[in-house]
Amino acid sequence: MNLYVDDMTPKPASLMGVSATAVTNSNWKIWLFALVAIAALALSALNFNSFGLPLQIGISTLFVFICYAFAYRYRSRTPVISYVLCGIASVAMLLLGLHIMDLSDVHKSTTYIGYLAFCSCIWLFNGLVGRMAIFQICGWLGLIGTYSWLLIQKLENPSWFSLEASWIPVSVVLIWMAWLAHHTNKQAASVLMLVGGLVWFLPEAMTFVVDTDMSSRLIQLSFTAKLVSVGVALFLLRKKWVEWVM
Secondary structure, three states: OOOOHHHHOOOEEEEEOEEEHHHHOOHHHHHHHHHHHHHHHHHHOOOOOOOHHHHHHHHHHHHHHHHHHHHOOOOOHHHHHHHHHHHHHHHHHHHHHHHHHHOOOOOHHHHHHHHHHHHHHHHHHHHOOOOHHHHHHHHHHHHHHHHHHHHHHHHOOHHHHHHHHHHHHHHHHHHHHHHHHOOHHHHHHHHHHHHHHHHHHHHHHOOOOOOOOOOHHHHHHHHHHHHEEEEEHHHHHHHHHHHHHH
16 A cells, blocks of 8 residues: 555645645536626725715625624635635724714724724634734734823823833733633633833833933833843743743
């Protein structure tokens, strides 16, 4: 018996998980449905600004919902298509929402930030349910950006202590959540640990966008001390955190 038959057998040609045989043997109804869907999408996009506000919201919601629905349908069979559809739905939800608010003359920063937080929660939820790390990261980064904006609004010329007190507990909580999640979802634990590590350095990063009562030497010393502490902690606890994420 030839043990190398499977390796020598040519694999069927495919694109993004769709085989050439499936395309050549596809039914004409599928092609007609695809053409009608593309035409409807193109006409809706070309005439979007002329629609009323309820219709704009309805079309946007329907488009995002359909993309997410098909993404979950193809999640196990063709993960690449699932990722692409989730990405299209996520970007469309953000941009269409901002566009509708602009058309409606909504220019309050609080409204924009609130909508960003809403979109971030949707991205995070879909990333957790679909086990897609990139959307979990986008969701957490969006929520962190919302929290950063709130801090900028509340803190005027913050000191080193106030910035550290605003971010260090968040970092600790995220890493603690990673420890809680690693028993059931190592991917979520990896994301939480990564985001928690990034948040650890955000007090120093915020000094680039806000006026602070800190000297540049203090910022550099703080960053260096944190970097060294992270390196030492990762080395000493390497047997622990490796189990969380692998």
